[in-house]
Every structure is written in C-alpha cells, then in structure tokens.
Amino acid sequence: MGEAPRLLDAAGQEHRPFRGEARIVSLVPSLTELACALGLAGSLVGRTGFCIHPRDTVRSIPKVGGTKDVDLARVMALAPTHLLVNVDENEKPAVDALRPHVGSVVVTHPIEVEDNIGLYRLFGGIFGCEGRAGELEARLRTVLAAARAQAHAPLRVLYLIWSNPWMTVGPETYIARMLAEVGLHAVAPESPARYPQVDLDGFGAERFDAVLLSTEPYRFTEEHCRALRADPRLAGRPVCLIDGEMTSWYGSRAIDGLDYLRAFRRELDLARAAEGLPT
Known part of the structure; x- marks a missing residue:
C-alpha cells in the first residue's frame, strides 16, 4: 500500500488524522455546513x-x-x-490570538471550484469521514461535468455585493470562478482589491x-432591481x-450551487431573448 496523502491546509500546515473526540469550532458558514454534511454535527461545539x-x-x-468579530474568550472556553x-x-x-488555545487551526481558501475536492479530502482525512467525503466529491464531479458540457455563450456580468458604495467581485475570487462555469464572466475595475468599489459613472x-x-x-x-433598471447609467442592461x-458558499453547497447556476443561466438567456438581446 502507498503512503496516505498529506493533509495540507491552505496555509501549508500539515494535519494529522484525529482519532480522539473532536471538539470543532467553525468560524465560517460554508465550513459549518460542510462539517454537518460529513456527519460531524455532533462534534461541532461552536459556530x-x-x-x-x-x-x-x-x-x-x-x-x-460573527466571522469578523469573534468572541475570543467564548471560543477558548x-x-x-x-x-x-x-x-x-x-x-x-x-x-x-486563538492559536495557542486550540489544538489545530485548519485554514481554508478555495478559489477554483475544484478546490472543494481538496477541502472534502482534507476534512475527510482529519476527521475520519473519508467515505462521506468521497460521496461529496463524486457528486461535485458529476454536476461540474454537466455544467461544462453545456455550450454557454460568454456574458459579461457586473456582480454587485454591496451598495453605498457599490462593490463587486474581482476575477480572482471563488464567486467569479463559480459564475464562469456557466459562461458568466464577472467584470470589475482594475484594482488590487479582491472586492473593489465600482463607480457607475466611470465604469460604463x-x-x-x-x-x-x-x-x-x-x-x-x-x-x-427595479430601481437600478430605471438608472440611465445602465443603458437598459438586464438587472x-x-x-x-x-x-459564494463553498464546501458541500457548491454541488447545489452549480445546479442553481445552470438554471439561473437558462432564465437569464430567456429574459435576454425576450428583449431581443443575444444569448
């Protein structure tokens, strides 16, 4: 038998299979959902x-x-x-600040949709749920293949995540990679920020x-949506x-997310066709 694959997280930290009674605190919604999908709900002690x-x-x-304002004392307790x-x-x-008080900090940073496979394997290997992790991997590969089998005409989309100021997603983000699987290409102003601000007066x-x-x-x-559709700066673009x-949720949610995006793209194409726009 060959050696077991190394369990490396996004920070390059190697983790060992944990065979004791795990006590998991998740500071990420997607990872909490993934842990539950892997049968680890009983090991989650904080979220x-x-x-x-x-x-x-x-x-x-x-x-x-919250994700940005964690109660450190509560986590330590x-x-x-x-x-x-x-x-x-x-x-x-x-x-x-929490590292000295936690057995292992597991760092994640998926960008590509396929990165979810590594995430399944990492959690499966650490927490001894390789079987369920393999099932998720198989399901993701199936829906990913289905999405890529469709010939989508490329559409440029301005994906807005915030108002006042307007903010969008850069090309090096997980959201942009998910959208691209159904031919939706996120556009953004040139900026070093992963989630840059957008000036609708200047970004035509x-x-x-x-x-x-x-x-x-x-x-x-x-x-x-109704308010933006009336904004002359958008020149009648569908909103x-x-x-x-x-x-934006990764982990197990990526499976349903790809199915959702395939249906969303079909509806968007129908709406554009009804307006006489190319699809």
Whole structure:
C-alpha cells in the first residue's frame, strides 16, 4: 500500500488524522455546513451567528460571535480541538490570538471550484469521514461535468455585493470562478482589491451585458432591481437578483450551487431573448 496523502491546509500546515473526540469550532458558514454534511454535527461545539445551515441542526450549537468579530474568550472556553477558518472571511489577528488555545487551526481558501475536492479530502482525512467525503466529491464531479458540457455563450456580468458604495467581485475570487462555469464572466475595475468599489459613472455599461444583485452580504431585493433598471447609467442592461449563498458558499453547497447556476443561466438567456438581446 502507498503512503496516505498529506493533509495540507491552505496555509501549508500539515494535519494529522484525529482519532480522539473532536471538539470543532467553525468560524465560517460554508465550513459549518460542510462539517454537518460529513456527519460531524455532533462534534461541532461552536459556530458563528452567520452559520445558519443546516438550520435545524445548527440551532443547538452555541454561537461565538460573527466571522469578523469573534468572541475570543467564548471560543477558548469551549476548549476546541479544531478551529475552522477561512482567509477571506476571518480576521488574521483573531485567528492568531486563538492559536495557542486550540489544538489545530485548519485554514481554508478555495478559489477554483475544484478546490472543494481538496477541502472534502482534507476534512475527510482529519476527521475520519473519508467515505462521506468521497460521496461529496463524486457528486461535485458529476454536476461540474454537466455544467461544462453545456455550450454557454460568454456574458459579461457586473456582480454587485454591496451598495453605498457599490462593490463587486474581482476575477480572482471563488464567486467569479463559480459564475464562469456557466459562461458568466464577472467584470470589475482594475484594482488590487479582491472586492473593489465600482463607480457607475466611470465604469460604463459598455463593459457588461447584465447586472446581478447578490442577496448577500448586502441584502439586495427585487425592489433594488427595479430601481437600478430605471438608472440611465445602465443603458437598459438586464438587472437580476441572484442567490448569494449559491454563488459564494463553498464546501458541500457548491454541488447545489452549480445546479442553481445552470438554471439561473437558462432564465437569464430567456429574459435576454425576450428583449431581443443575444444569448
């Protein structure tokens, strides 16, 4: 038999299979959901207030603040063996302050959709749930192949995540990579920021074919869509509401997310065709 693969997280830290009674604190909604999908709900002893899925399961798990404003004392009091964090979603100083009080800090940073496979394998190897991790991997590979089998005409989209100021997603983000799987190419001003601000006066409508308003982190609604459709700066470009959980949550959510995006792209093409626009 060959050697078992090394369990390296996004920070390059190697982890060992844990065979004791795990006490997991997750500071990331996607990772809380993934842990539950892997059968680890009984090992979760703490989560953020934004960790809301699966709803019935997480209700009984104590909260430790938010992703950006973690209650450090509360986390320490839970005596976790493992802390699940993400480069984009958690503040490094808070994570560093917790390191001496946690057995292992597992750092994640998926960018490509395929990075979820490594995430499944990492958690499966650490927590001894390789079987369930393999099932998730197989399901993700199936929906990813289905998405890529469709010949989508490329559409440029301005994907807005915040208002006042307007903010969008850069090309080197997980959201942009998810959108690209169905031919939606996120456009953004040139900026070193991963989530740059957008000036709609200077970033003209000739740069995009449609505007997508995400339901998170800002709670865009259909009312916002109606208001933007009347904005002359958008030159009549379609404005659509899109489920931010389906595009930005990774882990097990990527499977449903890809199915959602395939259906979303079909609806967007129909709407554009009804307006006489190319699809």
